[in-house]
Amino acid sequence: MxxxxxxxxxxxxxxxxxxxxxxxxxxxxxxxxxxxxxxxxxxxxxxxxxxxxxxxxxxxxxxxxxxxxxxxxxxxxxTILKPKNVLKTIKCRNLSSTNLASICTSIDAIDFKLIRNYQSVEEKWNFLKSEILKIIDNIAPKRRINVKSSNYFPWYDDELVKLKHLKNSSYKRFKRSQLTENGEMYDYYNRLFNDYNDEKLIE
Structure with a gap:
């Protein structure tokens, strides 16, 4: 009709x-x-x-x-105007294979006998966490970076943006170095990103 x-x-x-x-x-x-x-x-x-x-x-x-x-x-x-790129600020650490190796070596050097000076489980845990965070903050301190957020899907939150950045940066590092440990790091972040992305999709 x-x-x-x-x-x-x-x-x-x-x-x-x-x-x-x-x-x-x-x-x-x-x-x-x-x-x-x-x-x-x-x-x-x-x-x-x-x-x-x-x-x-x-x-x-x-x-x-x-x-x-x-x-x-x-x-x-x-008439569809392209949205302006908006910079999103996220906090992350440089957990490269080199930094992770340094962190593990430094953790092995901690005098864990000092944990005996604390009585409660909470005090012991706070000591352990504090010692490990000191090492991580020294070797791979948190830093702020700006990433473009114009191409993100609606379900992207700060955690997913951060995982995507870590995945992409570890991939670039692996391509430059061709080191096996950097390839394993990329696989790790790629798996984390895909799993969390799938989780957000079905929420």
Whole structure:
């Protein structure tokens, strides 16, 4: 059935109720039929493919012929402005294979006998955590970096952004060095990123 803006129909009611505008004005199906007895070819044209919108993004529309159907293609030019890049600040550490090796060596050198000076489990845990964090902060201190956030999906949070940065930076480090330990580090962060990304997708 051909759409006509001045004829009541379900589609017209839907368009009116939702403040929509049809931007296609030309027929989108043109067919012909030859009547042998009359020796005449009759043509018919209908507007059955609509382009509905309720904003100001549509600059113009047109219909173009289709080589394998009597239905025409509907094409449109839209005004969509590219969003500006927004810098997102995250905190991270440089946990390269070299830094991790240094951290492990320094942890092995901790005098864990000092833990006997503490009575409660909480005090012992705080001592252990404090000693390890001192080493980590010394070798791989937290630093702020700016990353572009314009291309992130809606489910990206700060943790996912950070994991993506660590994954990408470890990949670049592996490509430059070709060291096995850097490749293992990339695999580790890549797995973390993919697992957390899948988790956020189904939340």
């Amino acid at each position: 051909s759409y006509k803006s001045n004829v009541d129909s379900n589609i017209k009611e839907f368009i009116d109720n939702n403040d929509l505008i049809n931007f296609v004005q030309k027929p989108t199906r043109v067919c012909s039929k030859y009547y042998k007895r009359l020796n005449v070819t009759k043509y018919s044209s209908t507007l059955i493919d609509l382009f509905l919108h309720n904003g100001n993004l549509v600059e113009e529309t047109d219909v173009i012929n289709c080589p394998f159907s009597d239905h025409k293609f509907v094409v449109s030019s839209l």
